[in-house]
Amino acid sequence: MSVLVFVEIKDKLTKAVQEAITYGKSLGKVTLLTYGEVSESLLLETGLFGVENILICRSLKERSEQLLSKLIVKAVKDYNCEYIVLSQDQTGKAVGPRVAANLEAGHISGAISFPEKTDEFTVKTNVFSGKAIAFVTVHTPIKVISILPNSVTPMENKTAATITEFNQDLGDARIKVKEIKALGDGIPLPEAELVVSAGRGLKGPENWGIVEDLASSLGATTACSRPVADIGWRPHHEHVGQTGVAIRPNLYIAAGISGAIQHLAGVNGSKVIVVINTDPEAPFFKAADYGIIGDAFDVLPRLTSAINNFKSSQ
Amino acid sequence: MKILVCISKVPDTTSKINFVDNNSKFDENGVQYIVNPYDEWYALVRALELVESQGGSVTTITVGSSSDDPTIRKALAIGANDAVRVNADPTDPFFVAKQISNYAANEKYDVVMTGKETIDYNGSQIGSMISELLDVPFVSLATKLDVDGTTATLERDVQAGLEVVEVDFPFVLSASKGMAEQRIPNMRGIMAARTKPLKVIDEIEQKALTSVIKFELPNPKTGCKYVDPENMDELVELLHNESKVI
Numbered sequence: 418m419s420v421l422v423f424v425e426i427k428d429k430l431t432k433a434v435q436e437a438i439t440y441g442k443s444l445g446k447v448t449l450l451t452y453g454e455v456s457e458s459l460l461l462e463t464g465l466f467g468v469e470n471i472l473i474c475r476s477l478k479e480r481s482e483q484l485l486s487k488l489i490v491k492a493v494k495d496y497n498c499e500y501i502v503l504s505q506d507q508t509g510k511a512v513g514p515r516v517a518a519n520l521e522a523g524h525i526s527g528a529i530s531f532p533e534k535t536d537e538f539t540v541k542t543n544v545f546s547g548k549a550i551a552f553v554t555v556h557t558p559i560k561v562i563s564i565l566p567n568s569v570t571p572m573e574n575k576t577a578a579t580i581t582e583f584n585q586d587l588g589d590a591r592i593k594v595k596e597i598k599a600l601g602d603g604i605p606l607p608e609a610e611l612v613v614s615a616g617r618g619l620k621g622p623e624n625w626g627i628v629e630d631l632a633s634s635l636g637a638t639t640a641c642s643r644p645v646a647d648i649g650w651r652p653h654h655e656h657v658g659q660t661g662v663a664i665r666p667n668l669y670i671a672a673g674i675s676g677a678i679q680h681l682a683g684v685n686g687s688k689v690i691v692v693i694n695t696d697p698e699a700p701f702f703k704a705a706d707y708g709i710i711g712d713a714f715d716v717l718p719r720l721t722s723a724i725n726n727f728k729s730s731q
Numbered sequence: 732m733k734i735l736v737c738i739s740k741v742p743d744t745t746s747k748i749n750f751v752d753n754n755s756k757f758d759e760n761g762v763q764y765i766v767n768p769y770d771e772w773y774a775l776v777r778a779l780e781l782v783e784s785q786g787g788s789v790t791t792i793t794v795g796s797s798s799d800d801p802t803i804r805k806a807l808a809i810g811a812n813d814a815v816r817v818n819a820d821p822t823d824p825f826f827v828a829k830q831i832s833n834y835a836a837n838e839k840y841d842v843v844m845t846g847k848e849t850i851d852y853n854g855s856q857i858g859s860m861i862s863e864l865l866d867v868p869f870v871s872l873a874t875k876l877d878v879d880g881t882t883a884t885l886e887r888d889v890q891a892g893l894e895v896v897e898v899d900f901p902f903v904l905s906a907s908k909g910m911a912e913q914r915i916p917n918m919r920g921i922m923a924a925r926t927k928p929l930k931v932i933d934e935i936e937q938k939a940l941t942s943v944i945k946f947e948l949p950n951p952k953t954g955c956k957y958v959d960p961e962n963m964d965e966l967v968e969l970l971h972n973e974s975k976v977i
Binding site for chain 2: 425480481482483486506507508510511512513514515516517518519521522523524525526527539541542543544545546547548549550551552553554555556557591592593594595596597598599600605611635653654659660661667668678679682685688689691692693702703704705706707708709710711712715716719720722723724726727
């Protein structure tokens with residue numbers, strides 16, 4: 418089986434990239450497709466996860482969904498690929514369905530596991546905002562699979578990879594990028610394995626130091642609830658929940674968040690949830706693995722020092 | 732400006748999610764349907780604001796049965812000029828995209844809008860597929876939209892942060908939080924919606940490329956283990972040895 422894995426690579430192989438390659442490798446022989454300015458050594462590193470052939474389109478620099486889709490379709494046809502694997506991030510969400518529509522191929526949006534062992538190709542996805550799981554079957558010979566970040570564990574599978582220049586005439590981008598307002602250098606929320614989040618219980622933006630301290634001790638990414646983003650205490654990209662970012666980290670620590678159903682919809686894929694709240698009736702405790710009934714202003718610094726002690730004893 | 736907004740009905744956010752027929756079908760018993768929030772609050776309302784300030788019309792399109800009509804009337808009550816319903820069962824995303832793009836191609840819309848996803852299937856696929864079928868640019872996860880003549884300036888969420896992009900008509904966008912504020916229909920809107928045109932058209936033939944064969948509910952949490960707020964060493968111990976996440 419020939420598999421095309423499409424990824425975006427900047428300055429390192431992110432976990433999302435490793436996951437996509439690992440997924441592709443489970444389906445067959447992996448050809449990797451990427452674009453832009455990527456160093457040769459970084460490209461070759463993908464061989465560690467089982468990539469055999471690396472296609473790089475250096476002529477394409479800007480992110481245009483339309484051109485990226487054309488590029489992917491060209492590679493699928495040139496290399497007779499049966500599977501196309503992408504990460505379900507902002508780019509994947511825009512490009513995956515486009516590629517599928519072009520090829521009239523069935524698309525799995527947000528796969529959370531490897532294919533089921535059934536006759537027809539079937540994969541699990543999250544539906545109803547994480548409140549249920551659907552088993553989606555693809556009926557077409559070509560299959561496009563977009564995988565949710567943090568759904569599979571990257572596995573090393575060392576292969577000697579070769580690089581092929583894959584410059585294509587894709588026509589003009591009909592979208593002009595005028596400006597990019599970049600976020601910080603931290604791990605993007607959807608890819609983070611550890612997340613520390615806080616809500617209105619923190620009483621004001623000036624109190625976020627204790628949240629950031631805990632996050633930096635853990636090596637976690639910070640997040641927040643909707644009201645906190647809406648009143649401007651924290652930037653919007655930190656907002657997790659139904660209308661914000663949906664995440665599925667290994668550990669989600671929530672302080673001063675009551676756990677409204679809309680918030681849960683964005684975090685219920687987390688493996689372990691720790692809830693810190695003064696109100697023992699807070700609905701979030703029902704979704705938690707560990708609960709601490711207490712004041713975030715006392716508990717967070719105490720947890721930070723406990724983490725620091727633990728780390729120094731390792 | 733001629734805008735087409737794709738509208739879908741979804742179970743209310745607080746609905747209990749259950750399945751029937753051997754876990755193959757969503758249990759609609761007692762479920763209240765609403766207009767998908769991303770379609771309504773962000774896409775439809777922004778479309779109406781633009782047309783109110785610059786002139787034009789807003790049409791909604793839905794692929795569904797007559798059970799979708801109450802939510803379509805809600806969209807008309809909020810202010811859409813007219814509505815189209817493709818009379819079909821919206822099970823496969825490509826099938827749905829094909830129906831909408833087929834209608835849109837004949838009507839020459841300047842902008843086709845969808846919500847960033849529906850809150851039931853969370854697929855985030857229709858907008859992207861429509862753009863491919865119409866061969867026009869797609870601006871995904873847009874949080875802001877302004878129009879000057881036949882050129883639109885948008886902000887959209889990207890991996891690295893936020894991108895400001897410029898695109899000429901026609902194009903497709905998916906709307907995310909920030910595009911507009913929710914609008915509550917007033918009595919006059921609700922009355923007017925009753926007589927606004929709702930055209931029902933037949934589906935065009937298209938095989939489903941995918942199907943959902945069954946559903947499953949996630950394993951329920953086994954219950955919350957409470958830890959003494961004075962004893963955070965215990966929590967660290969549990970996170971390390973019991974759940975092995977640190």
